[in-house]
Amino acid sequence: MPPLSIRVSGQASITRHPERAVLRVSINASGDEKDSVSTEGSRLHDELNALFKELSPKTKYGTATTDAPVTEFSSTILHVWTQEPAIDERKPATCVNYATSTFQVTFRDFGKLNEIAKKLDAYPSVDVESIEWHLTESTEKALEYDARKQAMRNAILRAEDYAEVIGRKVVPVEVDDTIQASWGQNRYLRPVAMEYRERDGELYPGRTPKIGGGGIDPTPRDIRLISSQVSVKFEAVD
Structure with missing residues (x-):
């Protein structure tokens, strides 16, 4: 043939x-008074940092314990800045001050993720930006x-x-x-x-x-x- x-x-x-969920959370405080905005942003940053630290206990080697709901988290520094008003002779010029920061948190416990996401969503100056689903390496x-x-x-x-x-x-x-x-x-x-x-x-x-x-x-x-x-x-x- x-x-x-x-x-x-x-x-x-x-x-x-999925085996992991990456939660992204942002702090977005704003107001007319720069000092009060900075104070509120710092308070929120410290509060979230303490919350996620409690959820991610570590072994003596610095790795997450086997029962830790959060395997790792990180955050950007708190950025305080002022937005200058647009020039408009018909309106009074008012500056707006902002305090912003972002957290990225990797959850292993999806039940705890559900609980924390709902808790954070109730904060007036905290935004739950996204959740991404992943597998382990x-x-x-x-x-x-x-x-x-x-x-x-x-x-x-x-x-x-x-x-x-x-x-x-x-x-x-x-x-x-x-x-x-x-x-x-x-x-x-x-x-x-x-x-x-x-x-x-x-x-x-x-x-x-x-x-x-x-x-x-x-x-x-x-x-x-x-x-x-x-x-x-x-x-x-x-």
Whole structure:
């Protein structure tokens, strides 16, 4: 029989429940008096810092304890600044003073995250900006390994489907995994934080959207991981 080559691509998609949630919180105090704004911003910064520190107890080696609701957190310094008014002869010139800072907090305990997100949302000068869902590094690596194997199996099954129609078998002779998958992923599996949007129940990359008048929905969002396509060349055999 004449020689026959078959080239197909295989791809794998894996969905997992998140293991970590990154909460981003900002302090946004403002007012006419710079001293009072600075004092309020400092108070809020110290209060949030104490709250997250209590939630992230450390071992003697400086790592989070196994039962710590928060594995790590960080914050920017409190920035106090003044916005000069626009020049308008018809209106009195008034300066507005601001005190701003941002916290980034990684939660392991999603029940505690839910509790803290609701608590923070009640602060008049604190904004819960976003929640991003992630996997641990060890889980990501394990899923990379599984997804590559699944993509290869998918390619083999597709090639066998074509060969079966003409009554032949196939053997792989060339593998190329340098083709990038959708969303600009690298050739290896990479996590993509997903958000649920109500329209058509679609999944989109990005952050969890705010709800209603500014609240954040702290419900965990599944993470879909997509491996790069693997292109495999097969030779048909009798």
